[in-house]
Amino acid sequence: MATINSSQKERTKHVGTLGIVVSKKYTGLGLGKVLMKDLIEWAKQNGLTKKISLVTNETNTVAIELYKKLGFEVEGLLKKDNFINGNYNNSIIMGLLL
Template identity: 30%
Template sequence: MEIRRLNGGDAEGYRVLRHEALLKNPEAFSSSYEDEMYYEASDYGQRLDSKFTYTFGAFNEGQLVGVVTLVPEGKVKIRHRANIFAMYVTPSQRGHGTGRLLMKMAIQQASELTSIEQIYLTVNASNEPAKKLYSSLGFETYGVDKKAMVIDGTYHDEDLMVLFL
């Protein structure tokens, strides 16, 4: 398993995996497939080439099978914070430590940015495997966002988690 920071050259693989994620696990993302279905690889390429975000990918035999994005805050008063977004591992690779490797890479990147003191993420309150992973890495739940999303008429709560570095 290779874990590395993605760039614009990875845009098509990222687009395919991102669309899979939005279709297979819509409850895990605030974006929907309908929001992003017309995004081209070039749209994702700009995101991946941004110097203000860090998107890491997990590759199995050259195939992108997992991603996570770390976004440090830019405003002066909250520059000590960063956020985890868009965490996804394709179903065939789950349970093999891929998500843990991705999260460790994002945490390591945050710790290397000397201003970052804490990392935030949200996770669907019913996603026990993800919550177990995040807790095992030191994240603590500090709140619940009730009815954070509605998908096909069903509300989903999100747990709010933080890791203090």
């Protein structure tokens, strides 16, 4: 599943928030990269989106490397932002200017 959602507020509707999930059963097949490229291309052509942002777990190094290869840059760190398997983890905010 892959989506880009934007706010309806005038001041932020140019920023699309990306969400992507690939079932563990299908990881490592390049599906995430294909979905990301399609979403980025769609955003470039929709006439509204000027930036794509995303948030990911700091431990999700495979995804972070993919995002960097596609041009995303680290914009910030949210400390102890999520709780997974009994541990607090940091989240990384990333952005891609179109």
